[in-house]
Amino acid sequence: MSGRTHVSACPERTCVGCRERSAREGLLRVVVIGDRCVPDLRGTLPGRGAYVHPRPACLELAVRRRAFPRALRVQGPLDTEQLRQVVGRTAP
Ligand SMILES: [Zn+2]
Numbered sequence: 118m119s120g121r122t123h124v125s126a127c128p129e130r131t132c133v134g135c136r137e138r139s140a141r142e143g144l145l146r147v148v149v150i151g152d153r154c155v156p157d158l159r160g161t162l163p164g165r166g167a168y169v170h171p172r173p174a175c176l177e178l179a180v181r182r183r184a185f186p187r188a189l190r191v192q193g194p195l196d197t198e199q200l201r202q203v204v205g206r207t208a209p
Pocket of ligand 1: 132134135137
Protein backbone atom coordinates (compact mmCIF):
# COMPACT_ATOMS: atom_id res chain seq x y z
CA MET A 118 0.00 0.00 0.00
CA SER A 119 2.79 2.42 0.83
CA GLY A 120 5.82 3.50 -1.10
CA ARG A 121 4.34 3.50 -4.52
CA THR A 122 7.61 3.81 -6.34
CA HIS A 123 7.66 5.45 -9.68
CA VAL A 124 9.38 3.13 -12.09
CA SER A 125 10.27 4.97 -15.22
CA ALA A 126 10.21 1.91 -17.40
CA CYS A 127 7.93 3.63 -19.83
CA PRO A 128 9.26 7.08 -20.57
CA GLU A 129 7.01 10.02 -19.95
CA ARG A 130 6.99 13.20 -21.92
CA THR A 131 5.35 16.55 -21.33
CA CYS A 132 2.81 17.82 -23.80
CA VAL A 133 3.91 21.27 -24.94
CA GLY A 134 0.26 22.28 -25.18
CA CYS A 135 -1.42 21.42 -21.90
CA ARG A 136 1.84 20.66 -20.05
CA GLU A 137 0.52 17.33 -18.80
CA ARG A 138 2.78 14.36 -18.67
CA SER A 139 1.86 11.28 -20.64
CA ALA A 140 3.41 8.08 -21.79
CA ARG A 141 5.29 8.70 -24.97
CA GLU A 142 2.98 6.38 -26.88
CA GLY A 143 0.09 8.73 -26.22
CA LEU A 144 1.85 11.74 -27.62
CA LEU A 145 2.73 12.94 -31.07
CA ARG A 146 6.40 13.61 -31.61
CA VAL A 147 7.14 16.76 -33.54
CA VAL A 148 10.40 17.69 -35.17
CA VAL A 149 11.35 20.75 -37.14
CA ILE A 150 12.50 20.57 -40.73
CA GLY A 151 13.44 23.92 -42.15
CA ASP A 152 10.82 26.28 -40.78
CA ARG A 153 8.13 23.68 -40.54
CA CYS A 154 6.83 21.52 -37.73
CA VAL A 155 6.58 17.98 -38.99
CA PRO A 156 4.77 15.12 -37.25
CA ASP A 157 7.08 12.21 -36.64
CA LEU A 158 4.47 9.55 -37.17
CA ARG A 159 6.88 6.64 -37.27
CA GLY A 160 9.21 7.90 -34.60
CA THR A 161 12.12 7.77 -36.99
CA LEU A 162 12.96 11.39 -37.71
CA PRO A 163 16.24 12.57 -36.26
CA GLY A 164 16.82 15.66 -34.22
CA ARG A 165 15.25 17.32 -31.29
CA GLY A 166 11.63 16.46 -30.70
CA ALA A 167 8.71 18.10 -28.98
CA TYR A 168 5.70 16.17 -27.79
CA VAL A 169 2.06 17.12 -27.99
CA HIS A 170 -1.18 15.26 -27.49
CA PRO A 171 -2.76 14.52 -30.87
CA ARG A 172 -5.69 16.76 -30.00
CA PRO A 173 -6.66 20.03 -31.64
CA ALA A 174 -6.90 21.78 -28.29
CA CYS A 175 -3.36 20.87 -27.31
CA LEU A 176 -2.01 21.86 -30.69
CA GLU A 177 -3.74 25.22 -30.50
CA LEU A 178 -2.37 25.81 -27.01
CA ALA A 179 1.11 24.93 -28.14
CA VAL A 180 0.89 27.25 -31.13
CA ARG A 181 -0.52 30.09 -29.06
CA ARG A 182 2.25 29.73 -26.49
CA ARG A 183 4.89 29.47 -29.20
CA ALA A 184 5.87 26.28 -27.48
CA PHE A 185 7.29 24.60 -30.55
CA PRO A 186 10.06 27.10 -31.32
CA ARG A 187 10.94 27.10 -27.63
CA ALA A 188 10.91 23.34 -27.25
CA LEU A 189 12.76 22.78 -30.48
CA ARG A 190 15.26 25.58 -29.87
CA VAL A 191 14.69 27.36 -33.13
CA GLN A 192 13.72 30.85 -34.13
CA GLY A 193 10.03 31.06 -34.83
CA PRO A 194 7.57 31.27 -36.34
CA LEU A 195 7.07 27.72 -37.47
CA ASP A 196 4.57 26.44 -39.96
CA THR A 197 2.26 23.99 -38.22
CA GLU A 198 0.02 23.16 -41.14
CA GLN A 199 1.19 19.56 -41.32
CA LEU A 200 0.41 19.09 -37.65
CA ARG A 201 -3.09 20.42 -38.16
CA GLN A 202 -3.64 17.94 -40.93
CA VAL A 203 -2.75 15.10 -38.59
CA VAL A 204 -4.31 16.33 -35.38
CA GLY A 205 -7.30 18.12 -36.79
CA ARG A 206 -8.63 21.55 -36.14
CA THR A 207 -10.57 22.99 -33.29
CA ALA A 208 -14.15 23.68 -34.10
CA PRO A 209 -14.68 27.39 -34.72
ZN1 LIG B 1 -1.82 18.04 -24.14
